Amino acid sequence: MIPSRRALLTGAGASLIAAPLVAPVAAQDRNALPLALNGAWRQGGYAFGRTAPRALIFVDGDALTTASAAGLFVIGFDRDAAASVQIEALADGRSARRTLDIAPYAFPSTTVNGLPPSTVEPSDPALLARIQQEIALKTEGFASRIDADDFKSGFIWPLESYRVSSAWGAQRILNGTPARPHYGIDLAAPQGSVIRAPADGRIAFVRPDMHFEGGLTLIDHGQGLITCYLHQSRLNVEQGQRVRRGDPLGRVGMTGRATGPHLCWRMKWRDRNLDPSLMVGGRAPETLA
Template sequence: MILNRRGVVLGSGALIAAGAAHARDDEGLSLTGRFVQGGHALGRTWPRALVFIDGESLTAASADGWFIIGFDRDAAGSVQIEARLDGRTARRTLDIARGQFPSTSVNGLPPSTVEPSDPELLARIQQEIVLKTEGFASRIDADHFRDGFDWPLEGFRVTSRWGSQRVLNGTPARPHYGIDLAAPQGTVIRAPAAGRVALAQPGLHFEGGLILIDHGQGLITAYLHQSRLDVAAGQDLRRGDPIGRVGMTGRATGPHLCWRMKWRDRNLDPSLLVKT
C-alpha cells in the first residue's frame, strides 16, 4: 500500500485504519474516535473537567474542553469514561473492538540489536532508556490532537503494520508498537500536528535518530531511524514543519520511518489518528 501524506492511496491496497466511531452524546460529554485496540477516544466536555477511565483519574480536559484517551493493544472489551466538574458528572461506556495483529519476521539484523550482551552496550542502553523515559513523561498543557493528524511523509509504502508480533532473526520479540513507512533515504519528515519537541537524540542503539513530539495531555509521537534531526528539544512546532530525514540508523535493515505513539503508558497506533 502506498499513501501520500493526506491519506490518499497512491498504489493498490486497502487503507489500514479502522472506521471512525461516534458514541451517543451524553449531556456534558461527547466522544468520537477509533474504538478499537490501539485506538483512541477524542472527547469534549466541560473545560478543565477531570476525566476518569474505569474509575481512575488519568487526565483533564483542556481550557476548551478537549481531551484524548488511548486504548492499548491489549485493551479490555469495554471502558467507562467519566467527566467530573463541580459536582457535575457525565459518563459513557464504550465497546472496544479487537484488533487484528499479524506476525512478521525480520532477518539479517546484527545480533547486538536483537540480544545485546556486552556490558558496556547494556550500560549504554540503560542510559538511553532514562533519556526516552524523560521524553515520554512530557506533559504540555495543549490539545493539538483535536484536529487529527497528517501522515508525517508525503509518500511512502507501509512495510509493517502496528501491533505486529515480531520475530527477529528467528527469535520471538515484543509486539511492534510502530507503523513502518518505507521511503527513500533523506525524505523529509514533517510534524503531523502541532506540538513541542520533548526529545531529539541522534545515534541511539535501537532507535537511531529519535524525535519525540508532545501534542498535549501525555500524547507523544515518536520518529525512529532518522538520518538527520532538524529540531531541538523544547522547540514548538506547527503542523507540517520539517523535523528530520528518513534514514536507517539503529535497528533497521533499510531506509524507513518507524512512527509510534504513546498516551501516557499506553502504546497506540498513530495511523488511527490521521484526520480523525
C-alpha cells in the same frame, strides 16, 4: 499514585472510526455534564472528547487526565485493551459517564532477518549500560505533559510518499527470535525523504544516535499524547521547540535497528501504545450539541 474516583471523592477489525457520541443533558438533571466523544474504538485506538473546561477525566475509575481550557481531552486504548472502557468526566460536582465497546483486532506476525545481533540480543556490558541510560532518557521524554490540546485537529501522515512495510502491533520474529510486539507503523521511503510534523506540538526529546532507534524525535501533543519518529538520518529540531503541522522534523534514514531506509512512526498516551495512523483525518468533537 493515581487516585481512583472513589478515593478522590471521599478525600475531597477495520479502523472502526466511531460516529460522534453526544450525551444530551436533560433540563432536570443538574448534575449531568455535557460530554461528546468520537474516535477509533478498537485495540490500539483512541477517543477524543469534549466536556466542561478543566474537567477531571477518569478511565475505568482512575483519574488519568484533565480536559483543556476548551474542554478537550484524549484517551488511548492499548494493543491489549479490554472489551469495554468506562469514561467519566467530573467538574464542580457534576459528572457524565459513558461506556465504550472496544473492538478486538487480529494483529499480524512479521519476520525480520539480517539484523545486527547486538540490536536483538545485546550482551556486552558496556552496551547494556548504554541501553539502560537511553531508557532513562526516553522515559524522561515520555513523561512530558504540556498543557495543550494540539491533537484536536487530528493528524496527517508524516511522509508525502511511502509504503507501509510493517503494520502496527505486529508480533515480531527478529533473526528467528520472538520479540515484543512492534508498537510502530513502518513507512518505507527513499533515504533522505523529509519527515514532517503530523500535528502541532512541542519537541520533548531529540537525539541522533540511540542504539535501537537511531535518530529519534518525540513530540508532545498535549495531555501525555506523544508521537515518536525513529531511524532518522538527520534531525532538524531542538528539544523544547514548538512545531506546527507540516514543519520538517528530519530525514528518513536507517540508523539504529533497521535493515533499510524507513520511518518507524509510534504513538503513546501515557503508558499505552497506540496506532498513530488511526488518528489521521480524525478531529475532536467541535460542539456539545
